[in-house]
Amino acid sequence: MDKKVTVVGAGFVGATCARRIIEKDLADVVLIDIIEGLPQGRALDLMESAPVEGYSAQIIGTNDYNDTKNSDIVVITAGIARKPGMSRDDLLQTNAKIIKDVVTKVVSQSPNAILIMVTNPLDVISYLAYKVSGFKPNRIIGMAGVLDSARYRYFIAEALGVTPHLVHAFVLGGHGDSMVPLPHYSTVNGIPITQLLSRKKIDEINERTKNGGAEIVALLKTGSAYYAPSASVVEMVKSILLNENKILPCCVYLNGEYGLKDIYCGVPVRLSKNGVEEIVKIDLTKEELASLNKSSDAVKENIKKLNL
Numbered sequence: 001m002d003k004k005v006t007v008v009g010a011g012f013v014g015a016t017c018a019r020r021i022i023e024k025d026l027a028d029v030v031l032i033d034i035i036e037g038l039p040q041g042r043a044l045d046l047m048e049s050a051p052v053e054g055y056s057a058q059i060i061g062t063n064d065y066n067d068t069k070n071s072d073i074v075v076i077t078a079g080i081a082r083k084p085g086m087s088r089d090d091l092l093q094t095n096a097k098i099i100k101d102v103v104t105k106v107v108s109q110s111p112n113a114i115l116i117m118v119t120n121p122l123d124v125i126s127y128l129a130y131k132v133s134g135f136k137p138n139r140i141i142g143m144a145g146v147l148d149s150a151r152y153r154y155f156i157a158e159a160l161g162v163t164p165h166l167v168h169a170f171v172l173g174g175h176g177d178s179m180v181p182l183p184h185y186s187t188v189n190g191i192p193i194t195q196l197l198s199r200k201k202i203d204e205i206n207e208r209t210k211n212g213g214a215e216i217v218a219l220l221k222t223g224s225a226y227y228a229p230s231a232s233v234v235e236m237v238k239s240i241l242l243n244e245n246k247i248l249p250c251c252v253y254l255n256g257e258y259g260l261k262d263i264y265c266g267v268p269v270r271l272s273k274n275g276v277e278e279i280v281k282i283d284l285t286k287e288e289l290a291s292l293n294k295s296s297d298a299v300k301e302n303i304k305k306l307n308l
């Protein structure tokens with residue numbers, strides 16, 4: 001492969017991202033973790049799957065950042081995940097400490113990489129990574145909107161009994177209870193869901209989407225979701241590596257767009273080989289804009305707690 005992707009954190013999300021990237025032959029992967037043996041074991045297991053699955057991409061596991069040198073993309077999943085009863089914000093102080101250390105090491109080895117942040121609380125962690133890295137903000141992108149929208153898309157498909165991939169939908173705002181699903185930008189093969197589902201049903205689906213992560217945490221009892229999160233990360237990796245220019249909802253730095261300044265928040269962006277190629281402006285209703293503001297106020301409160 002002529003592309004190299006590092007995945008930091010060889011836990012559930014990281015290992016599943018690594019697997020999806022090599023199974024699609026998108027890039028060679030370096031899987032790195034602080035636990036000795038964990039990334040090495042996962043990587044060897046994945047290489048032993050290659051003869052059966054038929055992929056050519058290589059993966060190595062390591063605890064040494066020298067191996068991550070000159071990565072094109074670095075996906076950062078290192079940190080602790082939620083347990084039942086915890087909010088994403090409860091992870092803040094522990095994960096912020098981990099991210100400062102990880103980002104410093106990553107950028108020293110890969111000064112031209114694009115960073116995809118996954119660790120929660122996502123919006124604040126993405127802002128922190130932007131500050132610590134010294135990179136231009138187009139190269140620090142948080143993954144949340146693709147996942148939240150995927151959940152929304154699935155719930156819509158389930159309600160209508162249609163195949164999920166024909167459902168397109170957008171969820172903007174922060175990756176938390178204040179996320180903003182946009183029913184009037186959500187369609188089934190071009191037909192707005194507002195013409196297919198009752199207001200009551202759409203409200204129910206909006207609520208379920210906002211609690212989509214917690215629903216899985218409650219079922220699993222230990223750990224949080226990783227299949228849909230890793231699929232969402234890889235959708236972003238693919239759009240960047242293959243220069244697909246997909247418009248995807250991502251957590252990005254806003255400097256006045258949507259009336260928000262010096263903050264990371266989920267909005268539609270065009271993702272190319274340069275990272276964020278363009279922040280796409282769409283019309284929002286007054287209520288949606290108010291929700292987006294509320295969502296970003298919650299992120300600002302958390303940023304303050306970091307004393308940056």
Ligand SMILES: NC(=O)c1ccc[n+]([C@@H]2O[C@H](COP(=O)([O-])OP(=O)(O)OC[C@H]3O[C@@H](n4cnc5c(N)ncnc54)[C@H](O)[C@@H]3O)[C@@H](O)[C@H]2O)c1
Pocket residue numbers: 008009010011012013014032033034035038077078079080081082091095098101102117118119120122143144147175223224225226229
């Ligand atoms: N953005 C999203 O939509 C989204 C979705 C799912 C999970 N997450 C978040 O992703 C993170 C990872 O979730 P998970 O389920 O994979 O957790 P996990 O516990 O399975 O894996 C985390 C891994 O990070 C490693 N780690 C900890 N400190 C490290 C360091 N300093 N350097 C390198 N590795 C380190 C741990 O050893 C562990 O293997 C959590 O914060 C979770 O909340 C975010």
